Each structure stands twice: as structure tokens, then as C-alpha cells.
Amino acid sequence: NAGVTQTPKFRILKIGQSMTLQCTQDMNHNYMYWYRQDPGMGLKLIYYSVGAGITDKGEVPNGYNVSRSTTEDFPLRLELAAPSQTSVYFCASSYGEGTGGKGELFFGEGSRLTVL
């Protein structure tokens, strides 16, 4: 199992450009998430999905869009990139909710995005 795979690992964008961060998981997880982590800060939830065809806004959704057409894939689109979107982006997935590991989020390695 590859787990959660994110691409690209690094990207530099110019202000106003658009791009898509790709995320795929091979664990047949229903739940998928996108978080951003600014330097020295916590993880802020951008969007999440509890299954194919279902997406919901998190804490900081402005400037981003997502889709979930398959169980495996959960791409994050940045439209009109701004310097405030400079961050490390983490995709994660889980079976669902509950203790004993059932609610455990499995994170990708992260994608470092810089907007200049």
C-alpha cells in the first residue's frame, strides 16, 4: 500500500495563477481531508469529504475548491493564487470515526506551495 500520495511536493506560483494539488489514497477510506499548515501554526481544515460525491467546507475554504468523483481521489484546486496561500498542504484520509484506530487520519507527505 502506498497510503496517501500527494503531488506535487513543491511548487512556486505567481500571484493570480491557478493550480491543482492532487491527492490519492489506496486504503479504500471513505473520509478525505485537506489541511493547510502555516509556519509554526496548527492544521487548518480547508475542505473534507465523507464519500464520493460529497464535500463540505472546513474552517478556511475561501480561495479553494475540491471535488470527489471517486473514493480514491480528492484534488484541491487553487484559483487566483495569493501570497496568503503560501503554506504546506496536507491531504489525509480515514475509515471514518471512532477510537481504536478507526478514526485515525493517515496523512500524505505534504505539498509545499509558495506564491510570489
Place this chain on the structure above:
Amino acid sequence: GENVEQHPSTLSVQEGDSAVIKCTYSDSASNYFPWYKQELGKRPQLIIDIRSNVGEKKDQRIAVTLNKTAKHFSLHITETQPEDSAVYFCAASSGGGKLIFGQGTELSVKP
């Protein structure tokens, strides 16, 4: 919506001492409280979690306590070791998939 506050933001202890990190949450419907550890340059990983029908849970040197009335929960690490140095995050969820994290605590264990 849910808001999770975490304290302290930094914590320095001597090897062998105990470390305690505290979190408060705002949504009384929250019922799932995990803790994640993130080593420098790596992805977060789950270390322990607890549901609201349990007051305390232990796993070797780590334990989590939950006070539903006060809406706070804490992580306790005993006999700290240098390899415990990392950033620790608490989180809370009221179900439906939305998991909100605290701001993180940078723990430094000095040999």
C-alpha cells in the same frame, strides 16, 4: 463551529520529567478527541485518541484525560525521552467527519 484552544504553545522539560498539554473545545456535541505527533519535517501521526464516553485512556507512557463538563482534555507524557521532542496537536470532532485541530505545542525534552 468548533474551536479548539491548546496550551502551552511551547514546553521544555528535562528527560525523565512529565509533560502535560491541555486543550479546550467549544462544541459540547464533540465526542472524539485524538492527539497527533509531528516530528520536524514529517507528517502528523496519531498517538492516542479517546471518545466522550471514557474519562481516561492510557497507552504505555502516554495518557489522555477528558472532562466533558469543563470541555477540556489533556495529554500526559511520563518519563519523557529525547525522542518525544516534537509538535503535538489535539483535535476534536462532533461527528460527520469534521476534525478541528488545536494550534500545536512544541515539546522539547532536554537530555
